[in-house]
Amino acid sequence: MKTNLCTAELTRTSALRGLGIATVVLALTGTGAVQAKEADDCEVGIYQLPDGSHIDVGASDDDRLRWRRNDGTTGALTRSEDGVWTSTFGWTERADGNQVTFDCRKDTITFAGVDGQRIALDVTDVVFDGAGVQLAGRLVMPEGDARVPIAVLVHGSEHSSALDSYSLQRQLPAEGIGVFVYDKRGTGASTGTYTQNYLLLANDAIAAVHEARRLAGDRAGKIGYQAGSQGGWVAPLAAKIEPVDFLIVGFGLAVSPLDEDRQAIEQDLTSRGYGPEVVAKAMEVADATAAIIVNGFRDGYDQLAKVRARYGDEPWFEHVRGNISFYLLDTPEATAREEGPAILSGVPAHYNPMPVLRNLDTPQLWILAENDSEAPSDETQRRLRGLAAQGKPITVAVFPDTDHGIYEYETTGEGKRVFTRNPDGYLAMMLDYIHNGYLDDRRYGTSTISTP
Known part of the structure; x- marks a missing residue:
């Protein structure tokens, strides 16, 4: 829904019938541009x-x-x-x-x-100030006057409109939890330029918490973040800058973006039966692509060309995908120089989330996919459980046979994964943690849970 960004508060009514309002659906085209379709x-x-x-x-x-x-x-x-x-x-x-x-x-x-x-919901659409931009947001509350917890939804790296696409803005309020959802800068109805600068996005998330509290007034109970994917770097940083009552991270990471790429490459190869010797060679590819990224896509292409010349004919090379390396392997240098800076706009490639997590006392629930092909979770699990063993209030839940997004999947004859559903217990886990601050003794589907 395109709005007048000079209007501070657009609507406040449950007559919007559970968000059954006109929206603009945003889809990424093959070139990464955004198309709007009514x-x-x-x-x-x-x-x-x-x-x-x-x-x-x-x-x-x-x-x-x-x-x-x-x-x-x-x-x-x-x-x-x-x-x-x-x-x-x-x-x-x-x-x-x-x-x-x-x-x-x-x-x-x-x-x-x-x-x-x-189910009728109490809906307030609003435009509020982020860090130098105006952000389009929405508070969705259960009907009535009761005081309820509120979850602020923090985006991943997607370019699409959260206001249009996030189902939790209805699913949580229907279960007695308020939600504040907003379009990240440069997407949907929000102004500004799209970025993946975690500090800038964290400050926007903090502004969203302030706005949620303002709009909810006396109805605001405890408030925290529910973040997915890249939001797993952003939300803990926001919670460290300005404390909240809880933090839920889904399919996020406790390693750097460059380490994410390296771990994805390792998984590309080990899942196909390749051993340590081949993985070591593949890490030379990761080093070369990392050098290009760190240099803002300006330099480093000679190093990648040398690695390709050395290993390009070996059978494992075609399986090196990673999280971003595939782009540099598949894209001509001239195109990468032009497109690359926008694709990774603002990404702090070496960002280490551990100092924040070591010093964060906010109760946290991390929900991870055991077979995450985009953000491999093994090292993140190890680090989070280590922090919990040191007394940090971190609960780690892992769903087996799931991929990024906590999606179960089928594997086609070509080896591609097709998502089928979220596992039973995934939503219930978030509901319980927000309402109670902990997970009860019942089993949440097939998940394995480690508590502090």
Whole structure:
């Protein structure tokens, strides 16, 4: 939803029907540019079924919608000419047999033959001051006057609009937790230039906490961050600068961005059966790509060319992907020189998060994917458990057979992963931690939990 950025407070009403408002869906094109597509999304909202369970419906790509249940199951919805939406399983594009209809006048859904009613939420859209920019935000609260905890959602590295795409802005309020969500600078309806400067983004997150408290007033209980991926570097830094009551990090890292790339390269090769000798050679590739990144994509290409000449014909070389090295291996030098600085705009490549984590007393829940192909979690698990053993209030939960985003997956014949769902227990874990400050003794799906 494009807004007048000079307007301080746009709307405050539960009549927005659980965020069923006009939005702009943003999708990354192949070149990294952002395309805006208007979506008729009166269907967007969260619904309660007769058994008390919830189904969230949010905007997706290509004029589709996506439904999610609290147990982690999900599917994409495509509308037919007769107004019936058919569903596919996860992100597989296989039909799952579910058909869905909506009656926007009555705020109802019929999901697989079961009727549900939209849950009304108290919604406030706002524009607030970040660190030198104006940020478009939204406070979503459960209806009523009760004091509730509030989670401020901190982005990953995505360019898309959080206001349009984050389902937690409905899923958490439907479970008694307020949410403040905002478009990071340079995305969606926020001003400024897109950046991955963690300190700048941390200051924006702190401004979001202030705005959430202001808008919630007497209803604000404890307040903290829920952060995903790159937000795992940003949110702890923000919490160290200005304390909050809790911190949840999903699929984040306790290593530097360059170490993330190195660990991803190592995983690329060890998962295919290559041993230490080959991994050592691959680290020369990582060293070469790191030199280019650290030099702002201006220098270092000769070193990469020498490594490619030395190892390019060996069978393992084609499997070196990493988190950013693949781009430099696949992209002509002239193009990388031009595009690279924008792709990694502001990234502190050598940033070491450990000094912040060693000195952070905020209660933390880290939820990690055991088989994360983008952000390998083994070293992060080791470091976090080490901090917990030293008395830091860190709980670590690891879901097996999941990838980045805490997604379960199928592997195709070509070896590619296709996401199917979040694991059962993933959302429940966050709900319990925000409400209670700890995880209870029950098992959260298949996760393994280490408590301080």
